[in-house]
Amino acid sequence: MKNDQTTNNGKSVLGPGTKAPDFTLKCTPDQSVSLSDFRGAPVILAFYPADWSPVCGDQLALYNEVLPEFRRFGAALLGISVDGAWCHAAYAKDRRLHFPLLADFHPKGETAQSYGAYRHQDGVCERALFVIDSEGTIRWSYLSPIGVNPGADGILTALEGLAPRQQASTREASRS
Incomplete structure (x- = not known):
């Protein structure tokens, strides 16, 4: 898989093969979610700078539209x-x-800092993507301008690249 974790400005985010740092963050004012809650299935992390900004709005709207494709791979x-x-x-x-x-x-x-996805000079997240496999290992990352x-x-x-790996893991688990 192509390794895209470094941009031309020299910044980098955690790369493939790295264990994804666990976190617990608020998903509503009174509920939290942990990365470990999703163990056993692929997870896509989409770090973005801010709600209500034009590029973020376009990016998140696109992901909302292709969500059925992500779910086809069992990914959250x-x-x-x-x-x-x-x-x-x-929002x-x-x-x-x-x-x-x-x-x-x-x-x-x-959390963004633990993934190398925080812009200290602006106090916001970088625009960074991570695909994490069912065992909690980063398999792909990308840092966008x-x-x-x-x-x-x-x-x-x-996600397509994970499919054969996920099927092999499922076969191994069913033999145990």
């Missing part, structure tokens, strides 16, 4: 930014998003 999609849970709730409702937006709000950007919608092609290619 989690959007992550430093906005608070109340802001996410209003998700307004945009009719059908996947959770997680608040990396306090301590600000801690902040003003560019990275689309969904890389995610779909990464």
Whole structure:
């Protein structure tokens, strides 16, 4: 699989083969989600700078449209930014998003920092994508320029690459 974790400005995010750092973040003002909750299935992490910004709106709307394709691979999609849970709730409702937006709000950007996806100079998340396999290992990552919608092609290619690995794991588990 193509390794896209470094941009031309020299910044990098965690790359393939790295164990994905676990986290627990608010998905609503009174509920939290942990990455470990999804163990056993692929997870897509979409870090983005901010709710209500034009490029983020286009990116998240696209992911909402291709969500059935992500789910065809059994993958969960989690959007992550430093906005608070109340802001996410209003944004998700307004945009009719059908996947959770997680608040990396306090301590600000801690999860993004653990993935190498935090813009210290601006105090927001980078526009970074990760596909994590069912065992919690990053299999693909991509750091996009902040003003560019990275689309969904890389995610779909990464999920297609996981399919044979997922099938092999399922066969192994059924033999045990």
